[in-house]
Amino acid sequence: MTETLLRTTSITKRFGAVTALSDVSLDVAEGEVHALCGENGAGKSTLMKVLSGVYPAGSFEGSIELDGREVRFRSLAESEDAGVVIIHQELALIPHLSIAENIFLGGELRSHGLIDWRATNERAAELMARVGLHENPTTPVRELGIGQQQLVEIAKALSKRVRVLILDEPTAALGQADSDRLLGLIEQLRGQGITCIVISHKLREVLRIADRITVIRDGSVIETMERDDPETDEGRIIRAMVGRDLDSLFPPRDPLIGEELLRVENWTVHHPADPSRVVVDDVSFSVHAGEIVGFAGLMGSGRTELAMSIFGRAYGSRISGALVKKGVPIQARSVEEAIGHGIAYATEDRKELGxxxxxxxxxxxxxxxxxxxxxxxxxxxxxxxxxxxxxxxxxxxxxxxxxxxxxxxxxxxxxxxxxxxxxxxxPDVLILDEPTRGIDVGAKYEIYGFINELAAQGKAIIVISSELPEVLGLSDRIYTLAGGRLTGEVAREDATQEQLMRFMTAGL
Structure with a gap:
């Protein structure tokens, strides 16, 4: 049997009168992928911050053991020195510095008191190859996509001789392709003997990569289950997370679809910094009162750019095309003007922009x-x-x-x-961009209910989502985008994940 590498015993963490963790005991085996699941606010991230020294020894009750010996991390630096490294959901990279500079920030490679740039870039290239990042080490991080930035964070962890890698919602902001690559990398790290603790709300991903799954609810451990146990499935995890059965992941709904509320005609958007580059190419679609219309597409397909450009031209340059509301052409040249016409947009980046x-x-x-x-x-x-x-x-x-x-x-x-x-x-028209990103299954169910309620009030709802089950579960009609172009329109009853994926990759 694989030996326990990391163990917590009776961890209790309080914030004033609020108990965030109550008597939490957890063991993580050497070389395993251990998933941590629970609703938002259940205490998952708090526990990981205790493990990694973000909350120092003395600020909580209970003990932490590494290799059978008690450790008392007083800072993040101390936990990293011991090989316990955490990658937070909000990445801790400096965009204007290069990949190599970010990897060795705080642990610069020096020669005669000066930074050895040759050694820095060579060693960075080795670490980048290990995580599958094929870029020049001198490339500024701001030029990388979010999936590539995740790989930089992992390369940075590997530079510290990581033994326990904690990943907090690592795929929350990633599209399907980037998520698959990252999950494959986690599996590779397990093969190299690196222990991974993964916090995730994406239960399909959890069941793919985890050896064991621990569920936390209201600050307490509810259950630890083996992935290979025949009884371990999404339903069991959900029951442990929310304390009840969910008959369906989506609330029941009988759509009552009325008149056309908004029509977008021949909508074309150019990149704001490079006006010669077309980001949204001659897109036309419509949405009716009481209807939920889904938009599916891979990262870079133009979904968010389309939504933001409609919402008062909040994105893009050289925008052309027409907006028609209730049969009357309208102008929405600013966010204020869009709101005045009853068009609303809830951004995918609620922390920075929402x-x-x-x-x-x-x-x-x-x-x-x-x-x-x-x-x-x-x-x-x-x-x-x-x-x-x-x-x-x-x-x-x-x-x-x-x-x-x-x-x-x-x-x-x-x-x-x-x-x-x-x-x-x-508003009359509400555009929801990734409305449940980084949200647990219980909160998702509630939010789906609010979306259904708005549709029942006669609002026209547009939902952009990277999760195809969500698009299929919510939408009355689904449009697909690829390379900035509209590639398909499918009625809910005719749509399948395979069909949508074919449309989402058309011409790529």
């Missing part, structure tokens, strides 16, 4: 519709508080009140605040 993380729930909820709360230029703070609190209750946002900073909420609760904002703004 929310004011230092602002509270109240101000984030009312931000795009302050005119509805103002009179004579004065904001009615009492009404703003009541509205925000009503949405907090309606959408089950886990916070004691609406004055809590949004940045302290879990990903699922942050996404609920994004949806509350647009529900309050009351």
């Amino acid at each position: 929310l004011n993380l230092i602002g509270d729930i109240q101000t984030n909820t009312s931000a795009v519709a302050l005119s509805r709360l103002s009179h004579g230029g004065l904001l009615n703070l009492i009404r703003e508080r009541k509205i925000a609190d009503a949405y907090r209750y309606k959408m089950n946002v886990k916070a004691p009140n609406v004055l809590v900073p949004v940045g302290t909420l879990s990903g699922g609760n942050q996404q609920k605040v994004v949806l509350a904002r647009w529900m309050f703004a009351n």
Whole structure:
């Protein structure tokens, strides 16, 4: 039997009166991939921060053992020296520095007191080859895609002689192809004897790569299961995560589709920095009242660029084509003008672009519709508080009140605040870009319910998602994009993952 490499015993972590972890005991075997699953706010990331020294010894109760000996990490540097390295969901890279500089940042290779750039680039190239990153080591990180940046982080971990690699939602921001490559790399690392702990909400990926799966709920370990156990499947993991059965991953819905609300005709968008490059090429589509229309495509297909350009030309240059709302041509030359025409866009990047993380729930909820709360230029703070609190209750946002900073909420609760904002703004057309990225299955179910509710109110909903099961489970019609061009339109009842993938790769 494989020996235990890392063990936690009775870990309890409190933040004031809130207990984030309660008596958590976990063992991780040498050379295994151990998945950690649970709803947002369950305590997964908190436990990993305890393991990696982000929360130092003395700030929690319980013990950590590595190789059978107790360790007391007082900092991230101490855990890394011991071979325990964490890669957070928000990557810790400096975009203006090169790949090699990022890999050895803080551990520069020196000769006679000076950085040895030749040795740095040569060693970086070796590490990059090991993770399958085929770029020049001097390339600035800002020129890499998010999947390639993940590989830089792993190469950086390998430079520190990693023994336990902790990956927090490593594929959350990746398309299918990049996700497959990263999962393949994790399997390779296991073959090289490196132990991996993977936090993920993507249960299909968990069942593909994990040797064992531990579920945490409300700060406590619920169950550890063997991947090869015949009873281990998505249903078992979900039951452990949410404490109940989900009869379906998607709430039931009887669509009532009405008149055409928005039609986009011959929409073409050029790259903002390189106007000679076409990013969206002559795309035409429509969406009706009460309808949920899905958009599927690989990374770089133009889905987000299409959505942002429609939303007040928030992306692109030399934009041409027509927008027709309820049969009448409209102009949406700015975000304000788009909102004025009842068009809303919830970005895929809620942390950077979708929310004011230092602002509270109240101000984030009312931000795009302050005119509805103002009179004579004065904001009615009492009404703003009541509205925000009503949405907090309606959408089950886990916070004691609406004055809590949004940045302290879990990903699922942050996404609920994004949806509350647009529900309050009351748009006719709502574009949702990756609405459940990085969100657990329980919170997904709730968000799907809110989307269905908006459609039932007669809103036209556009959903962009990298997860084909989500597109198939939500949509009444599905469009596919590849290389900036529309390659297919399929009714929900006729669509399959295989068919959508053929359309998504057409001409590539």
